[in-house]
Amino acid sequence: MTDVVVIGSGLAGLVAATKLALGGKSVTLISKGLGGLQLSQGTIDVLGYAPGRVADPIAAAASMPAPHPYSVLSSDAVRAGVTYAAELLGDRLVGDPSHNVLLPTAVGALRPTCLVPPEMAAGIVTGGIQYALVGFRQLKDFYPQLCAANLARQTAPDGGPIYARAISLDLPAVADMADSSALAYARAMDDPSYRQKLASLLKPQLAEHEVVGMPALVGYRDRTAHRHLEELLGHPVFEIPLPPPGVPGMRLNEALVAEAKKAGVRFVSGAKAVGLVAEGDRVVSVGQATAGRIRQYTADAFVYAPGGFESGALTLDSYGTVTDTVFGLPLHGLGQDLITADAPADQALFRVGVGVDKDMRVVDTTGHAPYSNLYAAGGILAGAIRWTEKSGEGIALASAVTAADSILKGA
Amino acid sequence: MLEPDSYEHDLLNRASLDHCVKCTICETQCPVAAVTPKFSGPKYVGPQAERYRHGESVDESLDYCSSCGICTHVCPQGVHIAELNSVARAAMKADHMPLRDQLISRTTFMGMAMTPVAPIANAVLKFKPARVAVEKVVGIHRDAAMPTAHTQTLVGWLRGRTAPVNPHPRGKLIFFHGCAQNYFEVETGVKTIEVLEHLGFEVIVPKQGCCGLPLQSNGIFDTARSWVRKLVAQLREAPRDLPIIACSTSCGGMLKHEANEILGVKDADLLEVGGRTRDICEFLLEMYDNGELDTSDWLENQLTIPYHAPCQLRGQNIGTPAVQLMELVPGVTVIESGAYCCGIAGTYGLKKEKYEIAMKVGKPVFDRIVATNEGVAACDSETCRWQIEQATSVPTVHPIAFIHQAMGLSKVPVRAN
Numbered sequence: 134m135t136d137v138v139v140i141g142s143g144l145a146g147l148v149a150a151t152k153l154a155l156g157g158k159s160v161t162l163i164s165k166g167l168g169g170l171q172l173s174q175g176t177i178d179v180l181g182y183a184p185g186r187v188a189d190p191i192a193a194a195a196s197m198p199a200p201h202p203y204s205v206l207s208s209d210a211v212r213a214g215v216t217y218a219a220e221l222l223g224d225r226l227v228g229d230p231s232h233n234v235l236l237p238t239a240v241g242a243l244r245p246t247c248l249v250p251p252e253m254a255a256g257i258v259t260g261g262i263q264y265a266l267v268g269f270r271q272l273k274d275f276y277p278q279l280c281a282a283n284l285a286r287q288t289a290p291d292g293g294p295i296y297a298r299a300i301s302l303d304l305p306a307v308a309d310m311a312d313s314s315a316l317a318y319a320r321a322m323d324d325p326s327y328r329q330k331l332a333s334l335l336k337p338q339l340a341e342h343e344v345v346g347m348p349a350l351v352g353y354r355d356r357t358a359h360r361h362l363e364e365l366l367g368h369p370v371f372e373i374p375l376p377p378p379g380v381p382g383m384r385l386n387e388a389l390v391a392e393a394k395k396a397g398v399r400f401v402s403g404a405k406a407v408g409l410v411a412e413g414d415r416v417v418s419v420g421q422a423t424a425g426r427i428r429q430y431t432a433d434a435f436v437y438a439p440g441g442f443e444s445g446a447l448t449l450d451s452y453g454t455v456t457d458t459v460f461g462l463p464l465h466g467l468g469q470d471l472i473t474a475d476a477p478a479d480q481a482l483f484r485v486g487v488g489v490d491k492d493m494r495v496v497d498t499t500g501h502a503p504y505s506n507l508y509a510a511g512g513i514l515a516g517a518i519r520w521t522e523k524s525g526e527g528i529a530l531a532s533a534v535t536a537a538d539s540i541l542k543g544a
Numbered sequence: 545m546l547e548p549d550s551y552e553h554d555l556l557n558r559a560s561l562d563h564c565v566k567c568t569i570c571e572t573q574c575p576v577a578a579v580t581p582k583f584s585g586p587k588y589v590g591p592q593a594e595r596y597r598h599g600e601s602v603d604e605s606l607d608y609c610s611s612c613g614i615c616t617h618v619c620p621q622g623v624h625i626a627e628l629n630s631v632a633r634a635a636m637k638a639d640h641m642p643l644r645d646q647l648i649s650r651t652t653f654m655g656m657a658m659t660p661v662a663p664i665a666n667a668v669l670k671f672k673p674a675r676v677a678v679e680k681v682v683g684i685h686r687d688a689a690m691p692t693a694h695t696q697t698l699v700g701w702l703r704g705r706t707a708p709v710n711p712h713p714r715g716k717l718i719f720f721h722g723c724a725q726n727y728f729e730v731e732t733g734v735k736t737i738e739v740l741e742h743l744g745f746e747v748i749v750p751k752q753g754c755c756g757l758p759l760q761s762n763g764i765f766d767t768a769r770s771w772v773r774k775l776v777a778q779l780r781e782a783p784r785d786l787p788i789i790a791c792s793t794s795c796g797g798m799l800k801h802e803a804n805e806i807l808g809v810k811d812a813d814l815l816e817v818g819g820r821t822r823d824i825c826e827f828l829l830e831m832y833d834n835g836e837l838d839t840s841d842w843l844e845n846q847l848t849i850p851y852h853a854p855c856q857l858r859g860q861n862i863g864t865p866a867v868q869l870m871e872l873v874p875g876v877t878v879i880e881s882g883a884y885c886c887g888i889a890g891t892y893g894l895k896k897e898k899y900e901i902a903m904k905v906g907k908p909v910f911d912r913i914v915a916t917n918e919g920v921a922a923c924d925s926e927t928c929r930w931q932i933e934q935a936t937s938v939p940t941v942h943p944i945a946f947i948h949q950a951m952g953l954s955k956v957p958v959r960a961n
Contacts, residue, residue, distance in 0.1 A: 134833055161863075166620035167569055310581055316572050378572050394880070401863035403617040423861040425800035425818035444620055 134431040135159040135399065137540060138419055140406045140459065141438035141446075142168035144526055145511025147389040148218060149436045149533035154396035156541040161430055162398050163421045165405040168386060169440055169512070173526070174246075174374035175349070175381020176253065177226060179215055181233065181245035181523025190247055190527065191215075191231045200465060200484070200516035203524075205491055206531045214530030219248055225388055227251050235290060237264070237346060239275055239373050241283025241297070245523055250381055252351055252359045255344055256371030260293015265343040265368075267335060271305040271313045274375045275348040300338050304331060319353035319380045328358060332365035345370045349380045354387075401430075406439070406459050409507075416504045433506060434540045437462075437495065438533065440512040441486055447513070455485050457513075462487050463497040465515035478521050486515030493536035508536040561628070563621045564591035570615035570625055575885045576608060579904035583608035586615035590625045594632065606633050608898065610889035610905070611761050612855035626859075630806050634763035644683040644895065645762040662693035685899035689888065689934035691728035691926070698726045698733040702749055712746035718788045719749045720779060720821065722795035724926040729792075732926070732941075735948040736791045736824050742951050743837070747789075750782045757798040760807055761890045772803045776817050788817065791824040791944060793925045794856040794890060801859070823857065824944055825924065829865040832872065842950035844874040847920075849946065850913040852881035852932065854925035855889060866924055866943035873950040879916045883908040886923070888931035903935065910935045920958055922946065 135158075139150040142164035154160045179190035180203070187193040195208035203211060215230040228234065228248040234257045235243040243258055256264075264284060268277035277299035284297040306313035306321045321327045339345065349372035352358025363370045374381055394400070407427060410418045418429040439446035439459055447464075449455050453471065455464055464485055471482035488496050493508045510532035512525065519525035570586040571577060577585040582605060589606045606629060615625040637645070675686040684690075696704075698721050717740065725733035737747050756771030776799075779788060790796030800818045803809045822830070831837040853864045867878045886906040887893045893902030913921045913936050921940040923929050929940040945958045 165622070167573065167618040169620070171569065171572065172567065307581060314568075314571070320578065378567060378569050383572060399863060399868060401861065403858060404861035405622070421861070424797065424859065425815075425821060428862070445622070 134433075135161045136432060137161075137434045137436065138163065138430045138432040139398075139436045139438060140164070140419060141440060141444075141511065142166075142390075142400070142402065143438065143440055143444075143511055143529065144168075144170050144173070144218075144389070145529035145533040146436070146438035147386075147393050148214075148221070148530060149438060149510055149537045150398045151221065151389070151393045151396045152217065152534060152537035153436075153540060154393070154398045156537065158540070160396075160398045161432070162393070162400050162402075163404075163406055163419070163430060164400075164402045165439075165444075167402070169444060170386035170389065171379070171382040172377035172443075173382040173385065174377075174379060175250050175385050176236070176246040176374075177215060177218060177228075177248035177526040177530070178245075178523040179211065179230065179233075179247040179527030182521065186233075186245055188233055189231050190233055194527070200488070202489075202514045202516050202528045202532060204516070205489060206528075206535060207491075210535050211527055211531040214532070214534040215248065215527060217534045218526075218530050221392055222385070222388060225250060225385065227254050234258075236371075237266075237280065237284055237373055239280060239348070239375055241280040243284075243287060247527070250372070250384070252349070252370075252372045252381070253374075254371065255369035256346055256373065258289050258295060260289040260291040260295075262289065262293075262295060263340075263343045264295070264297040264346050265300055265339055266297060266346045266373075267300045267302060268348065269305075269313070269318070270301055270303045271311060272315065272318060272348060272350075273312060274315060275373070277301060280346070280373070300335070302331070302334055304334060315348055315350045315375050315380055316353065316378075316383075318348075318350035322350060322352045322358050322362075323355040325361060328362050328365060332362065336366050339366065339368055343368055346373055348372070349374050353380055353383070409435070409460050411504060414503070414505045416507050435507050436533075436536050436540070437487070437507060437509045437513060438511040438529075442483070443512065447485065449482065455482070457487065462495055463503070464488075465498055479518065483518045484516050487513045488515050489532070491535075492539035493532050494539070508539060510536045561591050561594055561623070564623045564625075565621055566591075567620065569618050569620060573614050573618045573884065575612065575614065575883070575887075575905045576610050576901060580608065580901045582901070586625045586629065589632075590615070590629050591623060594628060604636075606636060608901070609633065610885065610887070610892040610898075610902070612885040612889045613859040614855060614884045617858050617861075624805060627806050630761070630763075634765050637763040642683060645891075646764065662695045666693055679896050683896050684894050685896040687934075688894040688899050689927075689930035690894075691724070691930055693728065694730050696730065698730045699749075701730060701734060702737075708741055710741075710744075712744055714744040715786075716746040716748055716783065717786050718779060718782045719747050720752060720788050720790045720792075720795065720799070721749065722790065722792035723754050724792055724795075729926045729929075729942070732791055732944060735942070735944050735953070736789070738953050739824075739828075739944060739948050739951060740789065742953060743831075748782050748786070750778055752778045755795045755798040755803070756807075757794055757802065758891055760798070760802065761892075765807055769803075769807050769809055772798065772807065772809060772814070773811065775799075776811070776814050779817050780813060784816075786820070787827065788821045789824050789827055790821055791924075791942060793823060793854050793860070794927070796821055796823050797856050797860050823860060823862060823865065823924070825865040825869050826860075826862045828947065829869050832869070837872075839872045839950075841952075842873055843952055845946065845950060846875040847946075848877045848879060848916060848918050850879045850881065850916045850921045850938075851943070852883070852886055852909050852913070852921070852923040852928060854923060854928045855885045857924050858884070866922065870922065870943050870946050873946055876946065878922075879912070881909040881912050883912070885909075886928045886931050886935075888927045890927055893931055902931070906931060906935060913938055913940075 139162045150162045194203040194211045197203040226248040233245045266277040281297040281299040306317035418431040420427040465488040466485040511529040576583045613626040679686045756768035759768035887902030932940045
């Protein structure tokens, strides 16, 4: 047995497992797939809209009403979670947890986020910024003309203008490839000679003071690629996330998995967790459907971080019943119309999930904890619509770090 | 064209396809698509192309899938991508199976043919003009790693030795050696048996044939089914309440899930045998986790071991038990290869049209091993070991060798140089 079993290898699972392992616990992490991080944009969103655009996400988190996860977690816990990730990832993230920034999206909208990879930092919008947005004829996921036209019709938060123009390059990722993925480009960009080829095509087209925006493909595993390209061009360069799975999310995922392994976390991936065995009020073991049999993993404590509807941990059947497919835990947010036509983006269904107390111990709708050693974190938590609020990573980090601390303190 | 009621047909049309949300995580992780445009990626040839097949093949690029299975492993929606693609390839090649694929998929035949003439067979395989001829006539690449034949099989060793008479306080278990341990990797089989006996088990080795996996991965399904059924019957000749220990990751995986999920063999006997099958490192680590493996008298070994977890092991969804197990040896530090596949993927890398792709797939593994080894590397799968040794010149052994040595059972230390 190990001290703790963590279920799920997204941001919440990886961070909880790492913190527990660094805190001296033996940890086994079981997961069905690769985890959701590489579907993310590679940024740490804490709280972008509540419902208006948020400037200080930590302060705004403190005033979120129940049943939002931030109403259970204190703003100190949110700050601690985000700060922990920033320290764990070192120079892979820049920014201030109390200060949101705006970054251009692939369609030229301005998206609020909090911590960003250094490869994106030059794109943070300020009045008077001059963007040169660079696309590739062989890359179908980014249209610089669309991005530039939309950016140019907005103003920066300080009221200043935004200048933007498009540049298209005719440069396949691999010779003769008519349709290249961003990942194929990122792998090509790991080669310094490819960066030189790109720079020789692009540099003559750039004007003074321009900030170069490119789809997120400036190197996959070579961490010097971004700085090298900036040096070759003599201009700041920033990446714009593309539809998932995206290169910045992949980089973040690989970095966190490496940290977890370094801390001694044992990974058993590829098979779904299938139910728990309890004795009295304690979970004794969790099953995993490995090849040929269900293997039981016993532990003293369990962190449940499987994600929500998007990972299949929660499902809605044709009778309108929502179920936790892994453990069948009691769900919060039911007992109302889950889907209505009034506000398409604001459906009660999306707030359904598992409830927790302040230690992140799973509780039923009366506040009673059915198990004394089962904690939950991340996308499974009830009360938030992460994609409209831009709060997914903040909730994951705050709940994961709180759950890990509860276990380390013996709560 | 497939028979309308065949298992292949049902699988090709099954609902698992509709679970694909086109997230393309599998495309990002595919080691073959990363190195060659000849393979368009698991989602393209799988859930996407499948909709147009109706039992017939639409895209020859499917044959460039190495069947490493990482696509299924990482799929967040539970789509059996690799299994779908294996079945679709079998359908595609059904009418024109190359002689080469027929030959290399019959390991027992190769072993039986080579063992009596082992020195000659080994010399021929090292003789360049002979390999050029083989490449031209049969299609096995001249530089591809081939196994070394031995004059004595594992079964021959068992017959010739005096079995230990010490008591067996932990009872009996069954050893499934697979063809490779019997013919080509006899030492791994011997060490596995000696470790288990040292721990106090009585090891039963029933007569056993090939599991049929190489046939299956080359798309020769009917023969593969009859072979795996025969093996299941042989393993059930032994007492039916004992664990079955395998030290070949691919053959163990065949019993655990591939015969069921790819060949569609749903016999209760197979499922029963699969449920009892354990990889040797999985078995030993589970003993350790349960407090049943005493490592206090294990000998120290100050060694950094680069380790590659084979794709066939990942498919069993048991994690990487060899890493934790080897690190129980005092002084051992394990460095994981950090890559999914060494390129060989069973017999894929032997084929002349795929050899160069396989070497590119394995390059990150080879680079890491070359950079970090102290004279020896470790890997659970025999075909991967041959590939890694061929590519890096670093002697590569099964992790059990380090446990054998730590228990004081090895006359010669694992690190030869």
